[in-house]
Amino acid sequence: QQPVQSPQAVILREGEDAVINCSSSKALYSVHWYRQKHGEAPVFLMILLKGGEQKGHDKISASFNEKKQQSSLYLTASQLSYSGTYFCGTVVPFFGGATNKLIFGTGTLLAVQP
Amino acid sequence: NAGVTQTPKFQVLKTGQSMTLQCAQDMNHEYMSWYRQDPGMGLRLIHYSVGAGITDQGEVPNGYNVSRSTTEDFPLRLLSAAPSQTSVYFCASSYSTDSTGGGTEAFFGQGTRLTVV
Numbered sequence: 001q002q003p004v005q006s007p008q009a010v011i012l013r014e015g016e017d018a019v020i021n022c023s024s025s026k027a028l029y030s031v032h033w034y035r036q037k038h039g040e041a042p043v044f045l046m047i048l049l050k051g052g053e054q055k056g057h058d059k060i061s062a063s064f065n066e067k068k069q070q071s072s073l074y075l076t077a078s079q080l081s082y083s084g085t086y087f088c089g090t091v092v093p094f095f096g097g098a099t100n101k102l103i104f105g106t107g108t109l110l111a112v113q114p
Numbered sequence: 115n116a117g118v119t120q121t122p123k124f125q126v127l128k129t130g131q132s133m134t135l136q137c138a139q140d141m142n143h144e145y146m147s148w149y150r151q152d153p154g155m156g157l158r159l160i161h162y163s164v165g166a167g168i169t170d171q172g173e174v175p176n177g178y179n180v181s182r183s184t185t186e187d188f189p190l191r192l193l194s195a196a197p198s199q200t201s202v203y204f205c206a207s208s209y210s211t212d213s214t215g216g217g218t219e220a221f222f223g224q225g226t227r228l229t230v231v
Binding site: 002005032034040041042043044047087089100101102103104105106107 | 145147149154155156157158159162172173204206208209210218219220221222223224225
């Protein structure tokens with residue numbers, strides 16, 4: 001079952017902040033975040049693991065609440081280059097560990113205006 | 115380093131035709147997967163593979179077949195194309211896990227835009 005993302009779309013002016021949320025009905029092993037610009041392939045932003053470890057982007061932060069099965073992506077002081085569609089991808093536990101089987105949410109369209 | 119290469123980039127099929135979408139990666143990744151992307155639906159997993167000879171179904175496998183005879187290649191076969199299979203298809207690859215046991219970055223190909231008429 002796909003995780004649910006909110007909001008579906010958000011429009012910002014440069015310098016404003018945004019939060020994108022991702023919620024799963026299943027227990028999660030990790031959460032991935034990707035950004036896709038129009039007509040291009042998705043590009044990796046970060047991974048959040050159980051226990052709080054975070055790997056990835058140095059200008060975008062995120063949180064992962066394992067108990068609530070939720071993750072949030074924080075975009076601060078947004079730039080024009082942040083525009084695109086953001087996807088969370090969830091990984092469920094598999095025999096105590098995890099494969100990299102990613103189930104993606106439906107996406108959040110972010111538009112940053114000058 | 116080419117990364118993940120998908121061919122063709124565009125394809126138009128008639129209903130009932132068959133074809134194979136090609137995906138190749140040169141990063142020695144164990145894990146490969148196919149997604150389809152439709153407006154408002156996000157990326158939906160079709161099939162995936164954790165290594166040569168091992169494949170499994172994803173969320174929307176009907177109408178698609180896969181096999182993985184080598185680490186590098188993971189072709190997706192449409193047996194009898196239907197208009198509902200009109201979509202953009204992405205192949206992705208990654209290491210299965212890293213040294214900490216966590217997930218690893220997925221690398222995506224540039225996509226194949228398929229239209230079935």
